[in-house]
Amino acid sequence: MSEKKRRGGAAAAGTASSSKKPRVSSAASYAESLRSKLRPDASILTSLRALASAAASSSKSKAALKYPADQDPSVDPASSYIVVADQDTTSVTSRINRLVLFAARSILSGRGFSFAVPSRAASNQIYLPDLDRIVLVRRESARPFANVATARKATVTARVLSLVHAVLRRGIHVTKRDLFYTDVKLFGDQSQSDAVLDDVSCMLGCTRSSLHVVASEKGVVVGRLIFADDGDRIDCTRMGVGGKAIPPNIDRVSGIESDALFILLVEKDAAFMRLAEDRFYNRFPCIILTAKGQPDVATRLFLRRLKVELKLPVLALVDSDPYGLKILSVYMCGSKNMSYDSANLTTPDIKWLGVRPSDLDKYRVPEQCRLPMTDHDIKVGKELLEEDFVKQNEGWVKELETMLRTRQKAEIQALSSFGFQYLTEVYLPLKLQQQDWI
């Protein structure tokens, strides 16, 4: 109420708009009027509960959601795709031992040694509609030591295998940069050790996190989630407004528990902060996480773990621009250069909650809070329209077409024009009530 008054007063103090564009004051009062459309929270919660249990039961029948270790396609040499899986230390170590034994026997028999390395060329990275993600086609090439063209790379491969073995034996985790620095002379520059690390991951059929080589993390999580990080019990309802940093090493995460009804995936930390400060998860039980922009590997692994173990629907709150959708695509289908690990990094079936291009008119976001799309934005938008993962969702195609037709984009923050807490008090509750996601 006081917010309403404040905004009214502010609009009166401001300059009046004479254009045909919606005026700030009328847009604000319309936006405020949506508050009255809100049903009591209990009623919204009932439908969310139904949704959550539907998600739990449907996921049981979806192969794509099964933990890869269940089926372990990586040990199936007949499979036409390379799919790496999480493996425990013992399993990875014995796979390395097997490779090295094989090489040793080959040397003893006078044939020298060679590694069979899967090709990760772009032409081998394809999107599979059935699996709804990018995968790597199995096509191996030999990397013999006794060949001038490949001797160096075979040596690097052997060295990376030995380093990974040492890391696993010590039970620690290292970064790619650490790995590079252990033998700068051999590796030359980091792109070489990084590339061979990916090769090794494919060769062993293990995820990079199984190799205990981790990426730096930038994600944070807050809300109705309890888990153990390296044995420490973390209650994410008691992580203040700053939240808990998502751990870089997913294999140290265990004991995931939650009474949440959904996972809210947020593109940016500003919106995350609003949700955390307002303790949105106490009104609508949920887990809120963000990678603060472009998703990093640790956040993607963490989201997938949550989805797989808790079987909750995932709703995404991103900017209404082509990059918002691109971020969704990375979470859902993976990025091309890690296609071999897409099974572990991707979370299928994320719903696009908002901010969607159609929301701009629906919520009467004032014209001046919308931004014109640049030529580059339009180019990216058009490219997205050609992507399989967009095409298979009719709703998304329509939204993207709306965006490209109006040539307008908007950030989540644009909702602040209706009041700083409009996002948590009106927009999201109404979205949840209307189950307005696609």
Place this chain on the structure above:
Amino acid sequence: MSEKKRRGGAAAAGTASSSKKPRVSSAASYAESLRSKLRPDASILTSLRALASAAASSSKSKAALKYPADQDPSVDPASSYIVVADQDTTSVTSRINRLVLFAARSILSGRGFSFAVPSRAASNQIYLPDLDRIVLVRRESARPFANVATARKATVTARVLSLVHAVLRRGIHVTKRDLFYTDVKLFGDQSQSDAVLDDVSCMLGCTRSSLHVVASEKGVVVGRLIFADDGDRIDCTRMGVGGKAIPPNIDRVSGIESDALFILLVEKDAAFMRLAEDRFYNRFPCIILTAKGQPDVATRLFLRRLKVELKLPVLALVDSDPYGLKILSVYMCGSKNMSYDSANLTTPDIKWLGVRPSDLDKYRVPEQCRLPMTDHDIKVGKELLEEDFVKQNEGWVKELETMLRTRQKAEIQALSSFGFQYLTEVYLPLKLQQQDWI
């Protein structure tokens, strides 16, 4: 021991170096030999305890470390520098009320209204050796509404004051981006609302965090620290390897407790991860924090709070390059564009623990793990030599001169060439034992 063997084996398998540069194997064995120089932890701890209590008693006498609110120079109009201070909501609100009442009275008396705005021009930002930080010289200019040149800016100022007032009344925190979006039409672009927000901060003599406008956070903390984040008790020894995200709103942090002997400030998250995974803080009680590169406002505020309340020595672990030193300078002296807030953002008396240019030879970091400085690196290094904050520390000048003479730089990660855990097992303990900081 097994690590030693592994490295020896690896070196044997590698190519032998014939140059005059230290060979990897000999450097590695020398590095390993340093392990034997380590005294028992109890002995190192005794000296650290002496250091911590010395820091606690010396800081009592240092004005620079007093909480600015103690003296509140911001309400002293006779002061020749503008120093903003943390103020509680009631105080900020009444300051805004006073400004607005003054304006109202001025209008009623027929004189219109005008704001007296401190000038934040670069020429007003100077480094004070006594205070050891950059401050803003008090020089105010009038911003009258009844003047074509300033009418718009006066309106923007009034609007920002009213928005801040509303945020404070609601008891919430918002980002600069939120603020901008509440009136895009008036502000035009975000740089304008941001600039006026800084003006308002200076006018009111309050820090930006007192205005409840927060920056997004990217820092993490782990170790011997307990604090409350928005009322939630956080025990940073139980935050796994991921650590606790440093909260964006420092005023929600309270109840800081610690049995640490020092604060370890780390430049990068790779080193942070190593320290967190090895639970270094259990061996040497400390608080470990990082801003993951260039320090953000939230991390700087948090570090200062820790230093002020716990009176612990702060030791910094940064890359041995000009940017490592530049990062130290931002923590210690502030950045120029926030000079008016330097008292709250800066932490004086940070010791440069490592990796220092002299460490490269001292620890015999292999040549191939050092990188040649680029022309730009050298330019930045030479500029640093001219900075007052470097000049006043003879040790730093010498180190920087060494860096520029050898034209070599190295990352913290370069220590991984002696083993992944060399940093936590040998390098840092030896540094602490030898009190090797400047």
